[in-house]
Amino acid sequence: MLLSTLLKAAVVAAFSYAVIALILLVVRTRSFGMKPSYAIPEGSARRGVLYAFVRGMLPWEKESVATHLPTFVAGLLYHAGVFTALLFLLLLMIEAPPTHFLSQIFRALVLAGLVSGLGLLIKRVTSRKMRVISVPDDFVANALVDLFLGLAFVAMISPAVTPVFLIAATVLFLYMPMGKIRHCVFFFYTRFVFGVFFGRRGVLPHPPREA
DSSP states (O other), X not given: OHHHHHHHHHHHHHHHHHHHHHHHHHHHHHTTOOOOOOSOOOSOHHHHHHHHHTGGGSGGGSTTGGGOHHHHHHHHHHHHHHHHXXXXXXXXXXXXXXXXXXXXXXXXXXXXHHHHHHHHHHHHHHOHHHHHHOOHHHHHHHHHHHHHHHHHHHHHHOGGGHHHHHHHHHHHHXXXXXXXXXXXXXXXXXXXXXXXXXXXXXXXXXXXOOO
């Protein structure tokens, strides 16, 4: 009981650190400011932001997805698995175990995410083009998330593994602000800036094509 309490406290502390560190990173990024735009707006920043977060996320709106559709799908499953594992972690922390039916869904999503994550890691290792543009953080971040997903899946089947899963969650949260996993926050920040800039210029949403 004491061990469980200490491990949950470690998870809370690591998560708090990650949130504070990520907020500081965003604030630091914003401190650089943005270049003033003197041109007359040709479009709507609001519509640009709406496009960036809605229609702009669809596969056919992304140039590279058409030629990398399996990777795109794997990425979706990977992130779905991560969000599910985080939800499972939250339920463990508040001692509100999911129902049997919900547990089956959790297991399926986490397993799909794990398989996708390992597939993406293998692709990065075996593809020469991927290796050339990769840095150590690409491998470490993927491995940590895969470990988190794997232990989440096992903990759903065998509660005895829960302490190890909590340790993995703590390590993941501690690493989050230091590596590429911080895109969990910067993704939304950069999409917003992207939408504002190109929406104001009238580039987004894309104008209808002439017949």
